[in-house]
Amino acid sequence: MPIISIDQKTCNKCGICALECPRRIIVLPDGSFPQVVAELEATCNACGHCVAVCPRGSLSHRDSPLKSSPKMEKGLVVNPEQVEQFLKGRRSARVFKDRPVSREIITRLIEDARYAPTGHNLQEVEWLVIDDKKELARIEELGIEWLEWVIKNLPKVAADSNLEEKLERQKLKHDAFLRGAPVLIVAHANKSSLASLAGIDSANALSYLDLAANSLGLSTCWAGYVYIMANTFPPVKEALALPEDHAAYGCMMLGYNKFKYHRIPCRKEPKIIWR
Ligand SMILES: Cc1cc2nc3c(=O)[nH]c(=O)nc-3n(C[C@H](O)[C@H](O)[C@H](O)COP(=O)(O)O)c2cc1C
Structure with a gap:
């Protein structure tokens, strides 16, 4: 055939x-x-x-x-002004409502994320979705252990990143790692599969998911600390329990933002080399 x-x-x-x-x-x-x-x-x-x-x-x-392979619908094309405001108006949420996100919605977001470009069209990104409050609380708790570990073993890193202060706040239930988000999404892939591409593919996929989430009235925030812990701190690795041969390539909080944004903040001027 x-x-x-x-x-x-x-x-x-x-x-x-x-x-x-x-x-x-x-x-x-x-x-x-x-x-x-x-x-x-x-x-x-x-x-x-x-x-x-x-x-x-x-x-x-x-x-x-x-x-x-559905037909593209002409009526659904967005105009450049809409795209510009949508992209520039997206913000990282830090204050989430205590409201669950349905698995149906999360599945829809992952469906969209599958269409992010992947190196060689490998489509190797897989997903771990944690929406269990106890599991999320466990990751926050493990954050305290991780901070203590870094402060003890990597004092320069800890000092440069102000981790002593972060630890004090975390002990006061500051939820510094997941910000009270009801969902954590981890993009993961096989460690041995063209690793550098898996990292890019996962970031692309999570960015698609982020934008798709915003279009549905949800918000996200990259969980950079969780990502570091997921790959370097055994207790968090254990808690996430990814397949043995997989690594986490990106972590994202998802939920409903308590607040709306009314303005677009400033960003640095781009540095561009033209040739
Ligand atoms: C790779 C990466 C990791 C991040 N990790 C965290 C994090 O752990 N916690 C947090 O509150 N924000 C995190 N952020 C969000 C950034 O701080 C945020 O994107 C930046 O301040 C710009 O704000 P904006 O996304 O609202 O434009 C992360 C962003 C990226 C891209």
Whole structure:
């Protein structure tokens, strides 16, 4: 079975599928219909561009069948002003409502996050979602142990990051690590799989999830300390219990923000080298 099939009744041999294919495995020999070069078939990374780009819906791919590849709706295109305000208006939430987020919503966010770009289209990012209050409280508690460990063993790091003060606040139930968010999402992947790409892929996916969450009236905040603990502090590693051969590549709090933002704050001017 070839990996692509062509509806010969509708295909007009325009060749866009061949030009678009990032692996250049589709050809149109002598004006015939598009086909995959047999020896190159195994190099297809199932990106689905051939299906997405065909203006006539004439091409189907084994891994992206036409019937499972919905049409883009023109009416849903957002305008640049909307995009600009949406991106610049997103904030990291630090004060969450005591309100759970339904697993249905979280699943929807992860569905969207799957569409973030991934190196080689590997789509290797997996997800751990913790919405159990006790488990989240346990991570906050372990934060105290971690701070004590860093202060004792890495005094310079602790001093540079003001961790003594953070520890004092954490002991007063400051929730410095998860900010009272009802959900922690961990993007994880196999440690051995092109590790540098897994890190980028996870950050991309979490950023997509972040934006999708904001579009649904939720808020997020990256959990940088939890990420550090997840990969370096055995008690937190144990609490997260990721698959043995996996590492956490990004952690994000999710919930409903107690507050709304009414203005867009300033950011540094970008430093750009033009050539
Ligand atoms: C990798 C990363 C880790 C972060 N870790 C934390 C964290 O542990 N706790 C926290 O409150 N904010 C954390 N943040 C949020 C940043 O502080 C925040 O993005 C920055 O202050 C800018 O604010 P804004 O996101 O509202 O624009 C993190 C952000 C990133 C990108």
